[in-house]
Every structure is written in C-alpha cells, then in structure tokens.
Amino acid sequence: MLAATASLVLGACSARTDTNSGGDSGSGAAAPSKPADAADPKGDGKATCSGVSLAYAGTINGGNAALGQNILWGVKLAVQQHNEANKGCQVDLKQFDTEGSPDKAPGIVTQVISDPKIIGAVGLPFSGESKAAGPIFEQAGLVHVTPSATNPDLATHGWKTFFRALGNDAVQGPAAAKFITENLKAAKVCVIKDDSEYGKGLAKAVSDALGSKLTCSDDVKTKQTDFAAVVGKVKSANPDAIFYSGYYQEAAPFATQLNDAGVKAKFVGPDGVKDDEFVKGAGDASAAAYFTCPCVPADAFTDFFNSYKKLAGQEPGTYSPEGYDATTILLKGIDKGIKDRAGLLDFVKNYDGQGLTKHFKWDDKGELAKTTVWTYKVDNGKIVKNVEIK
Amino acid sequence: MNHVVTFLADGSDWINFDVGALRDQFWNDTIEGLSQGSIYALVALGYTLVYGVLRLINFAHSEVFIFGVFGAYFTFFGLGFRPGPTPELGAGELILYLALALIVAMLVSGATAVVVERVAYRPLRRRGAPPLVFLITAIGASFVLQQILFIWRGGNQERAIRLMRPQEVFTIFGASVTNLQIIIVLASIVLMLIANTFINRTRLGRGVRAVAQDPDTATLMGVNKERVIMLTFLIGGLLAGAAALFYLMKAPTGASYQGGFLLGIKAFTAAVLGGIGNLRGALLGGLILGIVENYGQSVFGGGWRDIVAFVLLVVVLMFRPTGILGESLGKARV
Numbered sequence: 170m171l172a173a174t175a176s177l178v179l180g181a182c183s184a185r186t187d188t189n190s191g192g193d194s195g196s197g198a199a200a201p202s203k204p205a206d207a208a209d210p211k212g213d214g215k216a217t218c219s220g221v222s223l224a225y226a227g228t229i230n231g232g233n234a235a236l237g238q239n240i241l242w243g244v245k246l247a248v249q250q251h252n253e254a255n256k257g258c259q260v261d262l263k264q265f266d267t268e269g270s271p272d273k274a275p276g277i278v279t280q281v282i283s284d285p286k287i288i289g290a291v292g293l294p295f296s297g298e299s300k301a302a303g304p305i306f307e308q309a310g311l312v313h314v315t316p317s318a319t320n321p322d323l324a325t326h327g328w329k330t331f332f333r334a335l336g337n338d339a340v341q342g343p344a345a346a347k348f349i350t351e352n353l354k355a356a357k358v359c360v361i362k363d364d365s366e367y368g369k370g371l372a373k374a375v376s377d378a379l380g381s382k383l384t385c386s387d388d389v390k391t392k393q394t395d396f397a398a399v400v401g402k403v404k405s406a407n408p409d410a411i412f413y414s415g416y417y418q419e420a421a422p423f424a425t426q427l428n429d430a431g432v433k434a435k436f437v438g439p440d441g442v443k444d445d446e447f448v449k450g451a452g453d454a455s456a457a458a459y460f461t462c463p464c465v466p467a468d469a470f471t472d473f474f475n476s477y478k479k480l481a482g483q484e485p486g487t488y489s490p491e492g493y494d495a496t497t498i499l500l501k502g503i504d505k506g507i508k509d510r511a512g513l514l515d516f517v518k519n520y521d522g523q524g525l526t527k528h529f530k531w532d533d534k535g536e537l538a539k540t541t542v543w544t545y546k547v548d549n550g551k552i553v554k555n556v557e558i559k
Numbered sequence: 560m561n562h563v564v565t566f567l568a569d570g571s572d573w574i575n576f577d578v579g580a581l582r583d584q585f586w587n588d589t590i591e592g593l594s595q596g597s598i599y600a601l602v603a604l605g606y607t608l609v610y611g612v613l614r615l616i617n618f619a620h621s622e623v624f625i626f627g628v629f630g631a632y633f634t635f636f637g638l639g640f641r642p643g644p645t646p647e648l649g650a651g652e653l654i655l656y657l658a659l660a661l662i663v664a665m666l667v668s669g670a671t672a673v674v675v676e677r678v679a680y681r682p683l684r685r686r687g688a689p690p691l692v693f694l695i696t697a698i699g700a701s702f703v704l705q706q707i708l709f710i711w712r713g714g715n716q717e718r719a720i721r722l723m724r725p726q727e728v729f730t731i732f733g734a735s736v737t738n739l740q741i742i743i744v745l746a747s748i749v750l751m752l753i754a755n756t757f758i759n760r761t762r763l764g765r766g767v768r769a770v771a772q773d774p775d776t777a778t779l780m781g782v783n784k785e786r787v788i789m790l791t792f793l794i795g796g797l798l799a800g801a802a803a804l805f806y807l808m809k810a811p812t813g814a815s816y817q818g819g820f821l822l823g824i825k826a827f828t829a830a831v832l833g834g835i836g837n838l839r840g841a842l843l844g845g846l847i848l849g850i851v852e853n854y855g856q857s858v859f860g861g862g863w864r865d866i867v868a869f870v871l872l873v874v875v876l877m878f879r880p881t882g883i884l885g886e887s888l889g890k891a892r893v
Contacts, residue, residue: 394812395810398591405583418716422811450719
C-alpha cells in the first residue's frame with residue numbers, strides 16, 4: 170500500500186500540465202473537449218439554500234474500491250466547486266460505503282433514506298448492489314443517479330427514482346463484440362464471466378453479439394484467486410481474444426495466470442476492469458490489454474482534469490467525469506431552490522441539458538437516449554484512450 | 560436465493576453438460592487437480608488429526624491456514640519484494656527465500672493453532688464442557704481470527720507478490736506440467752510422509768495414537784494428554800502453514816481475511832471424504848477432491864465447481880458413511 174501511495178505522489182509530481190499524455194502512441198480518436206454549454210456546478214454563484222445534503226453511496230473501501238473512489242472524487246469536486254462559488258448555498262456531501270456488496274447495500278441505503286436532509290444521491294456504482302437497493306430508493310422517493318451501473322435490467326423494474334448517467338450493457342455488449350471482431354480482428358473469442366449481476370448481463374450481451382465467433386466460455390466467482398482450470402480451458406480453445414466480463418479484482422490475477430500459461434490472446438475487459446489497479450495487479454500481463462467502457466475519456470476536459478488532480482492527488486479515472494456530471498445535475502436542482510426529495514426527483518426527470526460527458530435527458534425508464542462507448546488500452550503501464558466505437 | 564432466481568431469469572443456460580471439454584481437458588484437469596488437491600490434503604491433515612484425538616472439528620483451522628498465508632506474504636514483503644513485476648531470481652536465491660517463507664508460514668500457523676487450543680479449547684476441557692460447546696467455540700474462534708485479520712488488513716485482498724512465475728517443464732499427453740505444480744505436489748508428499756512417519760513410528764506419535772484410541776487408558780499408562788493435544792494442534796498447524804505458502808504461490812492474490820474460509824471447508828470435506836481421523840484418508844480425500852472439482856468444472860462450467868465438490872461428499876457418505884478409507888487415527892496400522 171505504501172509503495173502504491175508513493176508512486177501516486179510521484180506520478181502527480183512528474184506529470185506535465187499537458188493532459189494529453191499518451192497521445193504520441195498513435196491513439197485513434199481525439200478525446201472530446203468540454204462542450205461550451207456544459208453545465209457547471211458553480212452556476213451563477215447566487216444560489217441560496219440551507220440544510221440540504223447530497224449522498225454518495227457506493228464502494229469506498231470495500232471490494233473493487235478504486236472504481237468507487239474515482240466516482241467519489243468526481244462527486245466531491247462538483248460539490249466543492251459549487252460550495253466555493255455559492256457562499257449562500259452550502260451543500261453537505263454525505264458518504265456511505267456499501268463495499269460494493271449486494272448483501273450490504275440495502276442496509277446502507279436504508280441509512281441514506283432515513284436521513285431527511287439527503288434529497289438526492291449519486292450511486293450505486295455496481296449493478297448487483299443497485300438491483301438489491303433499488304426498491305429502497307424507490308420506496309423513499311429518493312432520486313439516485315448511477316454514474317456506472319450498466320446492467321440493462323436495472324431500468325426494467327419500473328423504479329421511478331433510478332437514473333443512469335451512461336450507456337448500458339445492451340449498448341456496451343455489442344460495441345465490445347464489434348471492437349473485438351473488427352478492430353482486433355479476432356475470429357475466435359472466449360467470454361469468461363464472473364457471478365455478478367453485471368458480469369452475467371454483459372457476458373450475455375457480448376456473447377449474443379459475437380454469435381459464431383464465440384469459441385468458449387466459462388464462469389468464475391467473485392473473490393476467486395486461482396483460475397487454473399479456466400486457464401486450461403481457454404488455452405486449449407486457443408482464441409484470438411478473451412473477453413473478461415467482471416471486475417478488476419479477479420481480472421488481474423486471471424490475466425496474470427493466462428500470461429503465465431503462455432496464452433497470447435488479446436485480453437479485453439469492460440468498464441469494471443478498466444482501472445489502474447488492474448494494470449498494477451496484472452503487471453506485464455496487462456501490456457496487451459484493451460478495455461471497453463461507456464465512459465468518456467477525461468483527457469481533454471482540461472479544467473476538470475486539473476481541478477480533479479489538485480483535489481484528489483491523482484488523475485481522473487473511469488467514471489470520474491460521469492460522477493461529476495451526475496452531481497452537477499443534482500446541484501442544479503438545489504440551486505433552483507428545491508428543498509425536498511419529490512422536487513428533486515421531478516427536476517431530474519425533466520432535466521434536459523448538456524453535461525461534460527454527454528447530453529442528459531432521460532426517458533421514463535431512466536435511460537439516456539444518446540450514449541457512447543469508448544475503448545482504451547494499456548500503454549507503458551498506463552491506461553490511455555484508444556478509439557470510440559461507433 | 561436472489562442468485563438462483565436471476566440465474567434462471569437472465570435466460571442463460573441453467574446447467575450445461577460438456578463431456579467433450581472433459582475429454583479435451585482430462586490431463587490438464589488431473590495435473591492441476593493434483594496440485595490443488597495436495598494443498599487440500601495438507602490442510603485436511605489438521606482437521607483429521609484434531610478430530611482423531613479430540614473428536615472435535617476444529618473450524619478455526621481455516622483461519623490457522625490463512626494466518627500462514629499472511630505469514631508467507633509478509634515474509635516476501637520483509638525480504639524486500641513488492642507487488643509488481645515478478646523478479647528474476649537465481650535458483651539458489653529462490654529456494655532460500657521460499658524455504659524461509661515456508662518456515663515462517665509454518666511457524667505462524669503452528670503458533671496460531673496452539674494459541675487457539677490454549678485460549679479456546681483447553682479451558683472448556685478443564686470444565687468438562689459437552690461436545691456441542693466445543694463446536695460452537697470452534698466456529699467462534701474462527702470468526703475472531705477472521706475479524707482480527709479484517710481489522711488489521713481491511714476487507715481487500717493483498718496485492719500479489721510473486722517470487723517465481725510458473726513455467727512449463729514437460730507435457731503429459733499435451734497437458735503442460737509447470738515447475739510450480741511439481742514443487743507443490745512433491746513438497747506436499749514429502750511433508751505428508753514425514754507426518755505419517757512421525758505419527759506411526761515415533762514415541763510422541765505413539766502418544767498421539769494412544770490418546771486417540773482411548774484417552775483415559777492412555778493417561779493411566781503415563782501419557783501426558785495435554786501435551787499430546789498441544790502437539791496434535793501444532794502438527795496440524797505446521798502442515799497448514801506449508802499449505803499456505805503453496806497456496807500463495809499458486810494464487811498470489813489469495814491473502815485476504817476471508818480467503819481461508821472456502822479452502823478450509825473444502826479441506827474439511829476432503830478429510831471427511833477420505834475418512835476423518837485417518838491420515839491416509841486425508842491425503843486420498845484431498846487429491847480426489849482436487850481432481851474431481853476440476854473435472855466438474857470442465858463438465859458443468861466454473862459456476863458448478865464447488866457444488867460438484869460437495870455433491871461428491873454427499874454421494875460418498877451415502878454409500879460409505881465413514882468415508883473412503885473410514886478408519887480412525889487410533890486404529891492406524893503400523
């Protein structure tokens with residue numbers, strides 16, 4: 170842990186102000202820059218409010234914590250910018266650690282809803298916990314915007330309080346399949362999934378889209394550490410690419426063990442794998458790894474990038490801008506003078522505006538109309554953007 | 560519960576049979592199963608020894624094991640290794656470091672086992688507590704040890720530290736055999752032979768067998784029962800510590816506070832499978848379990864791996880309620 174902190178600090182010191190690092194590697198598309206009309210948490214600086222809070226609920230120190238931390242810092246940044254600019258409206262941010270666990274999330278979310286000051290929430294980050302806790306938000310009428318849960322089924326429960334600030338896996342799955350078969354030119358693909366809501370849903374979407382190119386598939390379990398049997402199966406299938414549908418915690422040792430066994434296939438992981446923790450965990454096995462993600466690269470959002478780095482001490486990660494956007498929308502509602510949950514829910518439901526990452530206007534299920542899927546790759550031990558899948 | 564429902568609802572196949580995969584993977588599964596099974600067997604010996612002597616299922620043994628994993632992990636850490644790329648070490652250096660980690664892991668696990676015995680079980684024995692109280696205490700001790708690790712290290716896995724990467728040495732029918740698998744299987748067999756010889760051929764071992772057979776008569780014959788019990792826990796702990804190092808080499812991210820739970824349950828299964836209280840049964844049960852689990856994964860897929868292991872146990876117990884070899888420690892042949 171110490172070593173990791175040290176390297177982060179070093180990284181922060183040595184990085185240039187040029188945010189487009191890794192651009193010289195010939196990365197495909199240019200990252201989008203900040204849209205001129207993007208909503209800004211600062212607003213006009215004249216907002217007045219008192220006694221309202223927003224909540225972040227998601228993993229902070231639990232499993233796959235890095236994915237939650239990325240979002241949390243984005244949320245913190247938006248709230249900080251808002252509060253600095255609006256002296257008359259200090260919004261309190263309350264943090265709740267669900268540890269990313271579907272078992273623990275309902276209890277934690279019950280704490281969130283029982284705090285009457287909280288009128289809106291960002292979270293939950295993962296699909297499994299979102300499914301488990303969705304009814305509780307619904308019951309309390311507390312609007313929650315997830316910046317990262319991508320399981321398509323989440324929007325089909327009829328929850329009126331659920332909003333998704335990114336594309337779902339019904340979009341990511343086919344996009345990933347397209348990337349694997351067209352960009353990576355793989356003719357034989359293995360899809361390995363974990364036992365999470367997210368992993369299972371995404372694996373199904375990818376497998377369906379791959380069709381006959383799906384050569385082998387297998388399951389692993391959350392917190393599994395030894396993948397020898399799966400590796401053996403993949404090795405004998407001899408695929409061109411492997412899609413791992415799950416989170417980095419298992420993906421890193423899995424990639425390492427594939428590499429040890431001499432499997433040369435390209436390793437493709439989704440948003441749950443796309444984190445520096447994967448690169449650190451998998452070491453040289455991550456050199457040829459690719460990621461798909463319905464998240465927008467933060468490289469060219471210069472202001473956001475720099476403020477984030479100043480606040481968090483590290484560069485924005487997966488879903489940091491999405492977390493920032495989600496929070497900004499909730500803050501806009503508060504700035505309009507909304508003081509209760511029903512008001513904020515109504516505000517989000519009718520919201521129509523540009524954010525940093527995309528345009529936000531939800532349908533009645535809480536899904537966005539237009540979303541994007543990007544691919545990323547590992548370059549010199551760092552995750553850099555690759556191309557957008559259109 | 561939730562789990563099963565979604566499993567059905569998401570339209571994925573509920574259960575697949577893929578016998579072709581078993582045919583393709585047969586040797587691979589067998590070899591890998593032997594190395595996994597060796598680890599089960601080493602841990603299973605701890606369950607079996609304690610059961611043989613005390614008629615107690617020491618559920619804290621899985622934590623005795625995971626303490627050993629942390630012991631090995633922090634030995635690597637103390638030697639200056641850090642998470643990241645695998646260092647290129649010379650053979651001599653590697654053996655030295657691994658031997659050191661082995662000793663530390665064995666001592667940590669051995670000490671943990673003895674402490675559990677002293678703190679949790681001995682006071683109960685003094686008061687003549689009924690067997691059920693021991694069982695509950697065992698589960699309690701398991702939780703306490705787990706939570707100690709949780710408070711100390713948090714809920715996440717430690718980042719992988721490796722000293723060597725597995726490399727293929729030769730192949731059997733197309734399945735590769737790695738240096739790591741060879742080390743694990745050979746070292747485990749050697750350790751089990753030592754344990755077996757110790758129990759069956761030495762004076763102290765005779766004491767263990769005597770207490771297992773009839774504690775009261777053994778005491779009358781001048782065997783120090785308390786010392787024998789401590790020795791039993793110590794041997795079980797030492798073997799679990801060795802298993803811990805092998806496990807960490809095989810699964811470098813395995814050091815986490817809950818990491819011993821499933822492996823402990825599997826090892827216990829292995830012990831019951833072979834015949835609890837029987838040293839050779841633990842070895843046989845461990846190896847069979849490791850191999851069958853892999854076959855099960857090939858046939859049914861990874862999600863069914865653990866289920867196959869436990870179904871195997873149920874089926875064997877239906878036909879042989881005392882396990883495959885089914886003898887107790889006291890009746891061990893000499």
